Amino acid sequence: MAFNHTEAGLVARVSQLSKSYGSGSSTVRALDDVSVGIRESEFTAVMGPSGSGKSTLMHIMAGLDAPTTGSVWLGDTEISALNDRELTTLRRRRVGFVFQSFNLVPTLTVGGNVHLPFELDGRNPSGSEREWVDELIASLGLADRLTHRPHELSGGQQQRVAIARALATRPDVVFADEPTGNLDTRTGREVLELLAAAARDHQQSIVMVTHDPIAASHADRILFVADGRIIDDIEAASADEISRKMLTMERAA
Known part of the structure; x- marks a missing residue:
């Protein structure tokens, strides 16, 4: 199925997307x-075994990689038609990222890291944006950590900073790449609950790549990828249901 670029309710989509290396x-x-759309204000998990293509799909949707064929849209912007400079501006203003390795700037404080997207865009946040960032910092429990640097924080605190930074500019979509991969079980669950709350309470569209059924069980929707294709698309499911689905996929491989 190919999506028309005016498809309503989709914050991002790809149509007849293929990617080859070598x-x-x-x-x-x-x-x-691959043709698929990401719905607005929804937490979507993209699951699949190693080498399935799930990370490649995320990187192309986020404008970090280019397709071999097909089209990629963020809202009404065809990002597969943009040049490098235009892509850099789009990612800075309309896309948020949360990585497994946190990717915080070690020389900046917590406050500096959270405000980094505005710095990179060469502007100060507006009054409403400052209020939003203050709300984020408070809700993520970072208000008493603003002058700390990343090395002074726990892994969970660092990931909270990364989430605040990703949400600071109210991007069209946040892409999270194995965001709990470096966290213990309890802290990972807290981070997943924060991402789910961002979608539920703040209408933030989130796409998370994961191989972990427990992580995927926090999502509103789960896309299963195998051998470069989306083979299933389901609504929220339990970790056990997702595990059974993954086991069936691996046996069929």
């Missing part, structure tokens, strides 16, 4: 004719 006999097809 050439000739060594060509690897990471994505194979």
Whole structure:
């Protein structure tokens, strides 16, 4: 199914997307004719075994990689048609990122890291944006950590800073790449609950790549990827249901 670029209610989408690496006999097809849309104000998990293409799909939707064929849209902007400078501006203003390794700037304080998207855009936050950032900092329990640097924080606190930074500019969509991969179980669950709350309470669209059924069980929707294709698309499910689905996928591989 190919999506019209005016498809309502979709914050991001790809149409007939393929991605290949290498050439000739060594060509690897990471994505194979994928068409899918990400709905607004929803927490979507993208699941699949290693090498399934799930991270490639996220990177292309986020404008971090280019498709071999097909089109990529963020809202009404076809990002697959933008040049590098335009892509950089779009990512800075309209996309948020949360990484497994946190990716905080070690020389900046918590406050400096959270405000970094505005600095990179060469502007100060507006009054309403300052109020929003203050609300984020308070809700994430970071108000007493603003002058600390990343090395003075626990892993969970660092990921909270990364989430605040990703949400600071109210981006169209936040992409989270294995956001609990470096966290213990309890802290990871707290981070997942924060992401789910961002979608539920603040209408933030979130796409999370994960291989963890427990992480995926916090999402509103789960896309299953195998061999470069989306093979299933389901609503919220329990960790046990997701595990059974993954086991069936692996047996069929």
